[in-house]
Amino acid sequence: MSNLFPVGRDFMNFGKNFFEDPFDHLLAHTANFNVDIREEENAYIVEADLPGMPKDSIQLKYEDNVLSIGATQEDGKDEKDEEGNYIRRERSTKSFNRQFLLKNVNEEKISAAFDNGVLTVTLPKKDSEGATPKQIEIK
Template sequence: MTDQALAPTKPKQELGIFEQFLEPLSQLRTEVDRVFDDFPVRWPVVDFGSRLAASLPSPAVEMTETDKAYKVTVEVPGIPADKIEVEAEKGLLVIKGEKTEEREEKERNYTRSERSYGAFERRISLPADAQLDDIHAKASDGVLKIVVPRDKKAVPARRKIEIRHAKKD
């Protein structure tokens, strides 16, 4: 069994024709939003310790597959496991997280207080054979690992249709 990079862009069986048409546009919008989220809108004037940006960029995600499961690895440095949510809904894997940081310096004549907050959300399309009811996730050392088992009985999302020559009347 070898791992292969996976880009699940196949339409889901449960989606209607209209939703299948809109799916690529929805994925494009998500990627464009991610690009703008990664772009620094505000540059800090003064670096006060380890400062968080106004919002965290979308975390790096790697998805591979084996014969038995899809494996999703997400980089979430500095975010504790209790601040991460993983949900499965309608053929999507939804990963959310937030990081907060508060710092206060008290000196003789002044007090300086600073708060930072950042949140992210990633939505990953899952193939039709993903078993949503048996997903497992573990977080350790800033890395979230999610295992999505595959259903061997699932009908393939795509199959080749033979074209026969029509009889002439």
């Protein structure tokens, strides 16, 4: 409750402190990863920054015009005494998920590469030549 009222140097942060979600600190480990999407003439290029993630912990799926990128990272730290008994044992798991709507993709030609912590997904567009726009009758 005491953080709801500004004191001295905290006056400029009054709005942030008053309207802040009280559960924000619990979600600190569920941050998302950065993604860049470029549309080129023949393809969409998606680059996702996943530093420190092993390639086998990344899940990549394209279904119903939605590209889904997910990753799970597990960390552990064990400290033992001379007899091999645990003094401290900590474990944490972080999950990351992002989804993007990308239409007109040739699903059979999607490719992906993971190099130096950057996942690059190339989603070639379907050929739109010969496709004629559908006229819609107004009633």
